[in-house]
Amino acid sequence: MQKDHLTAEERLLRQKNGLQQSIEHAYSNSPFYHQLFEKAGLKPEDFGKPEDFRSIPFTTKKDLRDAYPYGMAAVPLEQILRIHASSGTTGKPIVAGYTKRDLDDWADAVARICEMAGVTAGDIAQISFGYGLFTGGFGLHYGLERLGATVVPFSSGNTERQLSLMKDFRTTVLVSTPSFAIYMAEVARDMGFDPAEFGLRLGLFGGEPCSEAMREDIERQWQLKATVNYGLTEVVGPGISGECSERAGMHILEDIYYPEIIDPISGNVLKDGETGELVLTPLGKEGFPVLRYRTGDITRLIAEACPCGRTTRRMDYITGRSDDMIIIKGVNVFPSQIEEVLAGFREVSPHYLLVLHKQKGFIRDMEVQVELTPDGFTDRFKDLEALEGRIRTKLRSTLSLAPKIKLMEPKSLERTTGKAKRIIESEDQSLEQ
Amino acid sequence: MIKQISVFLENKSGRLVRVATVLGEAEINIRGVSIADTSDFGILRLIVDQPDKAIKELKDKGIMATVTEVVAMEVPDTPGGLAKVLSFLEEAGINIEYLYSFIEKPTHNAIIMMRVERIDDAIAVLEKNNVPLVGSDRIYSF
Numbered sequence: 358m359q360k361d362h363l364t365a366e367e368r369l370l371r372q373k374n375g376l377q378q379s380i381e382h383a384y385s386n387s388p389f390y391h392q393l394f395e396k397a398g399l400k401p402e403d404f405g406k407p408e409d410f411r412s413i414p415f416t417t418k419k420d421l422r423d424a425y426p427y428g429m430a431a432v433p434l435e436q437i438l439r440i441h442a443s444s445g446t447t448g449k450p451i452v453a454g455y456t457k458r459d460l461d462d463w464a465d466a467v468a469r470i471c472e473m474a475g476v477t478a479g480d481i482a483q484i485s486f487g488y489g490l491f492t493g494g495f496g497l498h499y500g501l502e503r504l505g506a507t508v509v510p511f512s513s514g515n516t517e518r519q520l521s522l523m524k525d526f527r528t529t530v531l532v533s534t535p536s537f538a539i540y541m542a543e544v545a546r547d548m549g550f551d552p553a554e555f556g557l558r559l560g561l562f563g564g565e566p567c568s569e570a571m572r573e574d575i576e577r578q579w580q581l582k583a584t585v586n587y588g589l590t591e592v593v594g595p596g597i598s599g600e601c602s603e604r605a606g607m608h609i610l611e612d613i614y615y616p617e618i619i620d621p622i623s624g625n626v627l628k629d630g631e632t633g634e635l636v637l638t639p640l641g642k643e644g645f646p647v648l649r650y651r652t653g654d655i656t657r658l659i660a661e662a663c664p665c666g667r668t669t670r671r672m673d674y675i676t677g678r679s680d681d682m683i684i685i686k687g688v689n690v691f692p693s694q695i696e697e698v699l700a701g702f703r704e705v706s707p708h709y710l711l712v713l714h715k716q717k718g719f720i721r722d723m724e725v726q727v728e729l730t731p732d733g734f735t736d737r738f739k740d741l742e743a744l745e746g747r748i749r750t751k752l753r754s755t756l757s758l759a760p761k762i763k764l765m766e767p768k769s770l771e772r773t774t775g776k777a778k779r780i781i782e783s784e785d786q787s788l789e790q
Numbered sequence: 791m792i793k794q795i796s797v798f799l800e801n802k803s804g805r806l807v808r809v810a811t812v813l814g815e816a817e818i819n820i821r822g823v824s825i826a827d828t829s830d831f832g833i834l835r836l837i838v839d840q841p842d843k844a845i846k847e848l849k850d851k852g853i854m855a856t857v858t859e860v861v862a863m864e865v866p867d868t869p870g871g872l873a874k875v876l877s878f879l880e881e882a883g884i885n886i887e888y889l890y891s892f893i894e895k896p897t898h899n900a901i902i903m904m905r906v907e908r909i910d911d912a913i914a915v916l917e918k919n920n921v922p923l924v925g926s927d928r929i930y931s932f
Contacts, residue, residue: 767854
């Protein structure tokens with residue numbers, strides 16, 4: 358689409374106009390932003406240059422929670438046609454309301470993401486995302502319809518029936534979380550089918566991180582081309598960025614979303630290529646507008662031209678969450694990076710615990726406790742020490758930091774059914790001399 | 791060759807007694823034992839009368855254990871007895887990873903359990919030099 362091929366000047370002009378409109382709309386119609394601007398001593402007319410935009414305080418997840426349920430609305434509720442909400446596992450849910458125009462723009466955005474991924478009007482797309490308050494199901498549904506594809510709105514679960522219909526309907530595109538795609542392949546085999554024979558052509562994955570290992574597994578089993586896309590309810594839902602067939606980062610729809618990367622500690626805006634927290638401002642959003650929303654997701658912007666010809670900047674795959682970030686000896690470390698390294702070793706299980714050794718409030722060192730698997734246990738000390746060494750070397754090349762590795766017995770680390778506790782702190786007295 | 795059970799033990803209290811209890815409740819008799827450790831973990835090595843049953847019981851209880859083949863030989867319980875036997879292996883260039891001993895009651899000879907890098911070669915060397923090897927039947931059923 359034309360909008361993905363704008364020159365830098367065209368893009369900046371569009372973004373400048375879009376930001377100006379969004380600021381005016383938020384200031385005039387959203388009590389939340391009106392108050393925020395008053396407090397910061399800002400007026401909409403203060404934003405002549407794009408840099409001025411940086412004086413606007415960030416909007417955080419907490420702001421959205423505090424505004425539950427309708428505090429972020431900038432239009433009368435009768436103009437809101439649909440409401441979505443995040444799951445709210447860690448507190449009150451976050452609510453997003455959409456006007457007719459918002460829904461229309463959203464469908465356009467998702468259609469562009471799907472087209473980038475290679476979906477055509479001739480495809481039969483099965484949506485295995487949950488429908489409901491979660492934005493994934495409806496977001497992809499209307500986007501794919503807008504593109505002209507045939508949509509099978511299956512929703513999640515009921516896996517055996519889902520697979521039977523997928524076979525009968527000759528579905529060509531699967532929309533789901535990557536882990537559900539892996540599970541479906543497993544169930545297909547249990548039913549006596551080879552997933553490769555289903556004839557799926559493309560997979561559009563989102564809703565959770567997808568490691569390269571997962572992607573390869575899905576592609577091998579289903580014999581499809583897998584792309585990932587990114588979105589979040591607070592901004593709109595899916596349709597913020599997605600991969601093209603080059604699969605080298607996710608193209609951001611820059612004419613609709615203004616992206617910034619900030620240092621999660623100082624809040625300073627970083628340059629293209631530098632890793633930090635993604636901040637997004639949707640342009641022209643009516644219902645529940647947000648300005649400079651801190652997504653919490655850690656990534657970087659890729660400005661180099663993509664071989665596909667699109668000129669939009671891409672964002673790299675999410676490497677962690679800013680709220681999980683640990684700083685050790687000046688190095689930013691994300692537990693997800695450690696998790697990914699450990700996943701590459703069959704000698705250890707995916708369960709791990711990070712012990713942060715603190716002294717006078719500073720983290721001096723980190724220990725990674727990890728459980729051995731039967732594959733990893735040998736009678737030889739030198740083998741076990743070599744394993745520790747290999748894990749440490751791999752972590753050093755990923756983190757620029759070589760934590761101590763401690764091998765544990767299987768099932769010795771605590772299991773929880775909810776969110777796993779992966780980090781504990783230990784105040785070391787003995788080191789104080 | 792003797793089947794030795796090796797168990798991974800974290801350096802935490804109660805780990806060793808747990809292993810011993812599992813074996814005791816399964817009526818498995820421990821014939822010989824050795825522990826080697828680092829600051830973080832240890833490896834417990836056991837010779838028992840029913841190694842196959844022992845490994846199953848341990849694994850069923852979620853204890854990480856593996857079977858290793860070791861050589862058992864009889865060494866005269868006199869000064870220089872061990873040195874002489876080891877020199878045969880040294881000359882053949884066979885590296886010993888670890889060894890431990892226990893005294894067998896009726897003979898007053900020491901039984902040496904030994905893990906070597908090339909077990910078949912080691913056995914051949916020992917046999918050639920008339921070092922009495924101890925078979926698994928004798929070790930397990932004593």
